[in-house]
Amino acid sequence: MSSKDSRRLRRLLPYLAKDGRRLGLTLLMLIPVALMAAVQPLLVGQVIAVLRDESTLSWLAGLPVGPALRLLISSLCFAILIRFSLLGVQVFNIQAVGQRLTARIREDLFSHAMALSLYFHDRIPVGKLLTRLTNDVDALAEVFSSGVVGIIADIVTLVVIILTMVSIEARLGFILLMTQVPMTFAIISLQRRYRKANYKVREDLSQLNADFQENLQGIEVVQMFCREAFNSIRFARTGSSYRKAVDGTIFLDSAISALIEWIALIVVAMILALGGSMVTHKLMGLGTLTTFILYSQRLFDPLRQLAERFTQIQGGLTAIERIGELLEQPIEIVDLANQYSSLTPNRNSDQEFVHASEIIFEDVSFSYRQDEPILRALSFRVPIGKHVAIVGPTGSGKSTIIRLLCRLYEPQKGKILLDGIDIRALPLSVLRHRLGVVLQDTFICSGNVAMNLRLNAQITNAQILKTCQSLGISPFLNSLSKGLETELRERGGNLSSGERQLLSVARVAIRNPSVLVMDEATASMDPSTEATLQRDLESLLDQRTAIVIAHRLATIEAADQILVLKQGKLVEAGTHVELKHQGGIYTKLIQVQERGLISH
Numbered sequence: 335m336s337s338k339d340s341r342r343l344r345r346l347l348p349y350l351a352k353d354g355r356r357l358g359l360t361l362l363m364l365i366p367v368a369l370m371a372a373v374q375p376l377l378v379g380q381v382i383a384v385l386r387d388e389s390t391l392s393w394l395a396g397l398p399v400g401p402a403l404r405l406l407i408s409s410l411c412f413a414i415l416i417r418f419s420l421l422g423v424q425v426f427n428i429q430a431v432g433q434r435l436t437a438r439i440r441e442d443l444f445s446h447a448m449a450l451s452l453y454f455h456d457r458i459p460v461g462k463l464l465t466r467l468t469n470d471v472d473a474l475a476e477v478f479s480s481g482v483v484g485i486i487a488d489i490v491t492l493v494v495i496i497l498t499m500v501s502i503e504a505r506l507g508f509i510l511l512m513t514q515v516p517m518t519f520a521i522i523s524l525q526r527r528y529r530k531a532n533y534k535v536r537e538d539l540s541q542l543n544a545d546f547q548e549n550l551q552g553i554e555v556v557q558m559f560c561r562e563a564f565n566s567i568r569f570a571r572t573g574s575s576y577r578k579a580v581d582g583t584i585f586l587d588s589a590i591s592a593l594i595e596w597i598a599l600i601v602v603a604m605i606l607a608l609g610g611s612m613v614t615h616k617l618m619g620l621g622t623l624t625t626f627i628l629y630s631q632r633l634f635d636p637l638r639q640l641a642e643r644f645t646q647i648q649g650g651l652t653a654i655e656r657i658g659e660l661l662e663q664p665i666e667i668v669d670l671a672n673q674y675s676s677l678t679p680n681r682n683s684d685q686e687f688v689h690a691s692e693i694i695f696e697d698v699s700f701s702y703r704q705d706e707p708i709l710r711a712l713s714f715r716v717p718i719g720k721h722v723a724i725v726g727p728t729g730s731g732k733s734t735i736i737r738l739l740c741r742l743y744e745p746q747k748g749k750i751l752l753d754g755i756d757i758r759a760l761p762l763s764v765l766r767h768r769l770g771v772v773l774q775d776t777f778i779c780s781g782n783v784a785m786n787l788r789l790n791a792q793i794t795n796a797q798i799l800k801t802c803q804s805l806g807i808s809p810f811l812n813s814l815s816k817g818l819e820t821e822l823r824e825r826g827g828n829l830s831s832g833e834r835q836l837l838s839v840a841r842v843a844i845r846n847p848s849v850l851v852m853d854e855a856t857a858s859m860d861p862s863t864e865a866t867l868q869r870d871l872e873s874l875l876d877q878r879t880a881i882v883i884a885h886r887l888a889t890i891e892a893a894d895q896i897l898v899l900k901q902g903k904l905v906e907a908g909t910h911v912e913l914k915h916q917g918g919i920y921t922k923l924i925q926v927q928e929r930g931l932i933s934h
């Protein structure tokens with residue numbers, strides 16, 4: 335086991351700490367269980383020794399055959415009874431601890447995945463992440479409940495059997511012991527190969543899940559563009575790679591089992607040959623030989639089980655490795671400890687509006703990937719209560735500005751100030767509570783409308799209805815079969831994109847933010863709904879600072895300032911009237927839109 339493995343295994347210890355006593359007690363039970371298992375061949379051998387009138391253990395010496403046999407048989411029954419009772423308690427405890435351990439790990443993995451920045455999520459497909467949260471955690475549960483403790487039990491049993499054998503007949507015991515050496519080396523070597531093969535299995539399974547998830551998520555496009563057959567071929571290719579990877583592990587698994595069976599047979603043959611000759615030469619009794627034959631078989635039972643658990647253990651180690659890799663991913667965007675860290679978000683959005691904010695971008699440069707600059711030395715200021723619109727061609731970096739303002743990503747150069755404070759110094763919850771963002775793509779969670787509007791805010795249904803009424807979206811709510819209680823499907827599948835945007839606007843309005851950010855917020859609505867909402871948005875925008883991104887220039891004519899972006903650079907700034915006749919990009923955009931063409 336590598337030092338990385340042991341470090342990762344050590345990481346599991348805190349998860350087990352809560353069940354420490356239960357686990358300790360269970361581990362303690364291993365010793366009596368192993369002793370009871372080891373004593374059985376000894377008792378059987380003694381029965382034969384008594385029957386053949388050979389030398390017996392001291393506590394049987396002098397007893398007549400009948401009472402000696404009765405004593406031996408009742409001892410055997412007692413040993414079996416104790417062993418199986420303790421084994422039952424042990425298995426139950428281990429399963430329970432294993433389930434609790436994995437539940438805690440799964441919760442931590444989920445929280446960690448939620449806290450990881452978009453830098454990470456951009457890189458890892460959802461399906462791959464899901465595999466770590468589900469299959470890998472399950473593999474870990476399996477290895478813990480049936481593997482790790484089983485292995486400890488097997489090792490304890492092995493040690494007890496070996497010690498008993500050596501103390502009964504040192505020479506034969508020693509020979510048996512020697513057979514374990516080559517076997518241990520062979521198993522270790524096969525184990526290393528199995529581990530690599532198992533990692534590949536997990537990777538391929540992740541890819542399979544990622545492919546599956548991507549196809550299901552894009553089912554509309556897949557069907558509309560008749561990509562079913564093509565995607566099936568790609569999926570089958572991944573499936574075939576997964577099958578081959580599994581075949582590799584099956585081969586190694588079978589090789590280990592076969593090796594153990596062969597060595598077990600050779601050992602029994604050796605005991606029979608050597609022991610038989612010792613019995614013939616009266617160097618050993620038949621009772622002792624029987625004990626040895628039983629021991630040599632029992633000796634391989636834990637080894638056989640070790641081989642069976644071997645698959646699970648290696649699968650578990652791979653799972654720990656993959657879970658560890660995820661948990662070790664640093665959370666890049668965090669709250670910094672400073673004089674503002676005690677600030678808390680204002681959670682009661684029903685209260686009076688507090689104040690609007692000032693936003694300053696100071697020489698901000700940003701790229702998602704190295705050497706692909708998206709924003710270049712961008713500087714602008716949105717004064718308190720003013721409305722700034724950002725326009726520019728597709729891909730010019732407009733939405734990126736919003737992502738930076740919300741600290742979903744961080745600029746490589748420059749800084750962003752909210753009310754004079756660097757947003758990195760503000761607690762994330764405070765920053766995000768002050769910003770109300772309406773995006774073009776609205777994410778709807780499964781649940782009812784009220785829950786989707788409320789999210790984490792402490793707001794009553796009456797307050798939600800009041801806000802919706804002031805926004806003029808009550809007719810939409812009334813059209814829903816159960817109003818606020820209407821259940822929405824995953825990702826808002828039972829709503830149109832315009833309806834999802836209406837909910838998104840309401841979601842922001844009820845939080846009473848000091849800055850409103852709208853990224854193509856009304857783009858999916860029909861002109862009449864958009865016009866109604868625009869009118870009501872006026873009251874929402876009133877006294878608030880706002881950043882509005884819109885391709886339809888008519889919606890931003892009234893903005894206090896319009897910033898024109900081109901390839902991440904600010905190329906023009908001014909009011910609609912100032913820019914209209916300037917002869918720059920804005921003028922061209924207006925001309926194109928007036929001609930009814932759409933520029934790309």
Ligand SMILES: Nc1ncnc2c1ncn2[C@@H]1O[C@H](COP(=O)(O)OP(=O)(O)OP(=O)(O)O)[C@@H](O)[C@H]1O
Nearest residue numbers: 456702703708726727728729730731732733734735
């Ligand atoms: N997560 C990402 N990883 C890498 N590149 C990205 C990512 N998101 C956006 N980009 C790239 O950054 C550039 C700017 O994207 P952005 O979404 O800010 O453009 P935009 O001006 O809002 O475009 P649109 O008007 O189409 O909404 C684009 O070229 C895009 O390909």
